[in-house]
Amino acid sequence: MDRPIAPYVIPWKGETTLPGDIAVTSAGVAYADPVQDALHRDLDGVLWAMCGGTATGGPAYAAELHPERQKTTMEGLLCAGCKEPGDRDERGMLWILPLLDDAADTVWEGVHTAIPPMCATCADRAPRLCPQLGDGHVELRVREADQIGVRGTLHPRPGEPGEPDPNALALYDSPDLPFVIARQAVRELRRTTVVAFAAAFP
Ligand SMILES: [Zn+2]
Numbered sequence: 001m002d003r004p005i006a007p008y009v010i011p012w013k014g015e016t017t018l019p020g021d022i023a024v025t026s027a028g029v030a031y032a033d034p035v036q037d038a039l040h041r042d043l044d045g046v047l048w049a050m051c052g053g054t055a056t057g058g059p060a061y062a063a064e065l066h067p068e069r070q071k072t073t074m075e076g077l078l079c080a081g082c083k084e085p086g087d088r089d090e091r092g093m094l095w096i097l098p099l100l101d102d103a104a105d106t107v108w109e110g111v112h113t114a115i116p117p118m119c120a121t122c123a124d125r126a127p128r129l130c131p132q133l134g135d136g137h138v139e140l141r142v143r144e145a146d147q148i149g150v151r152g153t154l155h156p157r158p159g160e161p162g163e164p165d166p167n168a169l170a171l172y173d174s175p176d177l178p179f180v181i182a183r184q185a186v187r188e189l190r191r192t193t194v195v196a197f198a199a200a201f202p
Pocket residue numbers: 079080081082083084118119120121122123
């Protein structure tokens with residue numbers, strides 16, 4: 001093995017999302033190639049970013065989670081680190097999240113996240129690999145984690161001024177949803193229990 005083992009959802013520097021030729025109509029955004037369009041729609045009809053490149057160049061911890069692997073793990077409630085099932089106990093499923101800027105005031109109830117759950121092994125290991133978790137994190141148990149929408153690029157409607165918004169949250173009941181090319185599935189964490197806070201590693 002000549003490369004470090006990175007958590008499953010972390011993209012590699014050689015991996016990219018591909019822009020693709022798109023068309024925006026009053027019905028929404030679509031890939032110009034109907035085959036590509038069909039291949040990249042999920043069961044809810046949401047269009048997803050096309051992924052390209054190869055797992056080379058080392059893990060890109062500062063980048064957004066890899067869209068295909070994030071979707072797979074988040075939708076399946078699989079571990080972000082290893083794709084095994086997320087850990088469950090009587091308090092719910094295990095989530096490890098970076099601390100927010102105002103961590104002291106954060107209510108970890110109803111928080112929206114694009115980070116999938118973790119197994120117990122990866123929960124121990126991930127903060128030592130991932131700088132964002134290593135800067136301090138919270139360990140949560142979560143009883144309800146409904147998937148509420150997607151984060152991605154929101155395209156203006158035809159005739160609407162303005163540039164695409166590259167970092168929009170579109171809920172499943174939003175009229176914006178057909179105009180988004182998704183990169184991350186988002187869950188809302190409810191009935192949460194804070195198990196522990198971890199400070200930044202020295
Ligand atoms: Zn794991």
